[in-house]
Amino acid sequence: MFQQKRAYWRNLDNAAKLFSATSNAKDTRVFRFYCVLKEYIDGDILQEALNRTIKKYPVFLSVMRKGLFWHYLEKSELRPVVREEYKEPCSCLYVRDKKALLFEVTYFEKRINFEVFHALTDGTGATEFLKELVKNYLCLSHREEGLAEVELAGDGPTVQDQENDSFSKYYSPDVKRKKKKKIRAYQIKMMKKEYGELQVTEGTVSVKELLAVSREKGVSMTVLMTAALMCAIHEEMTKVQEKRPVVLMVPVNLRKFFPSESMLNFFGWIEPGHRFGEGKDSLDEILEEVKVYFSDYLTKEHIAGHMNELIAFEKHKVLRWAPLEIKNRCIRAGAKLAEKEVTAVFSNMSAVKMPEEYVPYIERFGVYTSTPKVELCVCSFNDTLTFGFTSRYDSSNIQRNFFRILSEIGVHTKVEEPACPEEVQLNYEGKKFFNYFSFCCIAAIVIGIMLNAIISPERYWAAFVAAGAFSMWLALAIGFFKRHNLLKNAMWQLLVVSIGCIVWDAFTGWHKWSVNFVLPSVCVIIELSMLIISRLQSHTAREYMIYYVMASAYSILVPFILLLTKVITVTAPAVLCAGLSSLFLLALVIFKGREFKEEMQKKFHV
Structure with missing residues (x-):
């Protein structure tokens, strides 16, 4: 009744801008929220349940796009397809240059997996989506038994509510927070797994047991688990390493x-820590220290001050107007520095609650995330609290220590490796091929230099071998890394081929064949290839617009400037190239004016 239409595109929230800039193959910024039922999953029913769920939360139907100053999220007509689990948990969902949804639903045996890129939502948004998905699945699979359909949140948030950027809504530059001196934290040093794959360790405990122990010690469950994790990490530290605190x-x-x-990101964080080796290292002493820290820093004033500092940084005039590539490098450098202030991550997603009608069908909920460090995520359902440890280290000592500490204080734990299909394997074939090709190019250069030195040292023909091998490598590298977006690939090939030919021409006597013939020919060929690619892949105007504009602008301006400066001596090819490209660009503006305006607005928003 109150649903509005989705915005065609929207800015990223404050946290999402960090995730879009810093995600990579070893830190995908993807987390998995899952539900284990008491029955095996039917893939067809789960697909129907997902179709229903996405109607309620259409904000998830977004793809990441790249502008001149910021990334942004764009409405997509893509639809999610349920699959049986087929790859490593928390694998990349955001692949640069690839137009794909930023979440995925898979299943294995009795488990429903919901994985999502953190730039799209946070733990709260993911929880609400998964709860709705599980509810729809149970209603569909047990409708013959008369299982009632219960609304989880009344009318639920409208589309506008889902898309609201709460960071911006509550931003106030006047709110300050207590300053805390930045210190370098202890960094875990362990051997990485061979391919850096994610190691997942899960455990469960009774909420009642954990709560009873927490009350006995006069702290919250979150404080108890925080202190226990600090102690678990400390057990792997040397005396020298104790100079730095565990944070x-x-x-x-x-x-x-x-x-x-x-449903967007809306979270902050605090950073409790303890410096071991100063005589107050028992669990009870650390519990008291962490309890005081939470009391001092887990306040609205401190959290609001921290949030406002981050948003003020985003709104800084210099940063806002910096091109995206420069901005991303600055964000990544800042994130690297910030990582040194943290040892590990502990995230408590709190309790997941479902209507009583659905509880008998559900065993538990769980969550874990991709991380370059050690991270512990917890959530509870009924009396079962589930731990999800992740790391990329070839050691599980910290996890072992943590569960042992809980057992020693009276919390009985059950530890297990998460079940996954045997055929789930990492795929490195593409990367291996590129590595082999790179080695062959290097080998060709080295062999050429050796033969040059042995056979004809007075001539330097090995330089041409090296230049040719490098040209081949560069062309394949662009094709490999930009393979997910053929239009962007074509644009890069236009730049590389035209500039590469000019460099070749310059180093071989400057006969001007590169500017007279190659440059205009390549420009026209690339523009035609873009037309063909767009037709074959059925791209909409909004998908191809920016690449057409860039290719046309390049094909007009470069030959025009070279003609004015009399660098080009054979004018016919350059004039034809500039003229045809001008018509091409004018056709876009005249016949696709609305899309042209929207694309320019999106790409240049600050």
Whole structure:
């Protein structure tokens, strides 16, 4: 009744801008929320349940696009397809240059997996989506038994509520926070796994047991688990390493302080820590220290001040107007520095609640995330609290220590490796091929230099071999890394081929064949190839617009400038190239004016 249409595109929230800039193959910024049922999953029913769920939360139907100053999320007509689990948990969902949804639903035996790129939503948004998905699945699979369909959140948030950027809504530059001196934290040093694959360790405990022990010690469950993780890490430290404190990043759901129904990111964090080796290292002493820290820093004033600092940094005039590539490098450098202030991450997603009608069908919920460090995520359902440890180290000592510490204080733990299909394997074939090709190019250069030195040292023909091998490598590298977007691939090939030919021409006597013939020919060929690619792949105007504009602008300006400066001596090819490209660009503006305007607005938003 109250649903509005989705925005065609929208800015990233404050946290999403960090995730879009820093995600990579070893830190995908993807997390998995899952539900284990008491029955095996039917893939067809799960697909129907997902179709229903996405109607309620259409904000998830977005793809990441790249502008001149910022990334942004764009409405997509793509639809998610349920698959049986087929790859490593928390694998890349955001692949640069590839137009794909930023979440995925898979299943294995009795488990429903919901994986999502953190730039799209946070733990709260993921929880709401998964709860709706599980509810729809149970209603569909047990409708013959008369299982009632219960709304999880009344009318639920409208589309506008889902897309609201709560960071911007509650931003106030006047709110300050208590300053805390930045210190370098202890960094875990362990052997990485062979391919850097994600190691997942899960465990469960009774909520009642953990709560009873927490009350006995006068702290919350979150404080107890935070202190236990610090102690678990300390057991792997040497005396020398104790010079630096163990510091945990603990995410905080800002919705507890600021009312919001947004499905976007809306969280902050605090960083409790302890310096071991100073005589107060027992669990009870650390519990008291962490308890005081939470009391001092887990306040609305401190959290609001921290949030405002981050948003003020984003709104800085210099940063706003910096090109995206420069901005991303600055963000990555800042993130690297910030990582040194944290040892590990502990995230408590709190309790997942479902209507009583569905509880008998559900065993538990769980969550874990991709990480370059050690990260512990927890959530609970009924009396079962599930731990999800992740790391990329070839050691599980910290996990072992943590569960042993809980057992020693009276919390009985059950530890297990998460079940996954045997055929799930990492695929490195593409990367291996590129590595072999790179080695062959290097080998060709080295062999050429050796033969040149032995056979004809007075001539330097090996330089041409090296240049040719490098040209081949560069062309394949662009094709490999930009293979997900053929239009962008074509644009890169236009730049590389035209500039490469000019360099070849310059180093072989400057006969001007590169500017007289190659440059205009390549420009026209690339523009035609873009037309063909767009037709074959059925691209909409919004998908091809920016590449057409860039190729046309390049094909007009470069030959025109070279003609004015009399660098080009054979004018006919250059004039034809510039003229045809001008017509091509004018046709876009005249016949696709609305799309042209929208694309320029998106790409140049600050």
